[in-house]
Amino acid sequence: MDKLRRVLSGQEQNEESGLTTQILDASTLSYSSRVKWFVICFAAGVLCSILGTALLFLPGGTKAFAAFYTIGNVAALASTCFLMGPLKQLKRMFEPTRLIATIVMLLCLILTLCAAFWWHKNLLAIVFCILQFLAMTWYGISYIPFARDAVMKCFTTCLS
Known part of the structure; x- marks a missing residue:
């Protein structure tokens, strides 16, 4: 619709604008829409896991x-891309404080599928799913200030 308005008003821009510009123009959602889609996508993820x-x-x-x-x-x-945007999400995923957690999490996602479909090792797939859960948990708490320190202190207290 915006393109039609630009053409009709004589403000047609060059069709070969950058990919980033096109993505940003196409992804402007209101805050309430972002929250709704976050809830829908997160609920779908939880439902798939269950x-x-x-x-x-x-x-x-x-x-x-x-x-x-x-x-x-x-x-x-x-x-979470709906809340903060995909580019900001990717930048935050690969910040130095959560780089290892992100790499382990992505590696566990890939290894789970490899173990199940290509290697045909059922027990290994289950082990990778458990590691996937732990990696996702560790990655998730990296967004909460001092949560990883609290978890580490709790485990060291329980183990000693």
């Missing part, structure tokens, strides 16, 4: 479990 866990108990359901659980975690991770 469905994957339920499928684990079916005969031969390890592949479906790994796929749905991983899709659920990716959807939950992608839901």
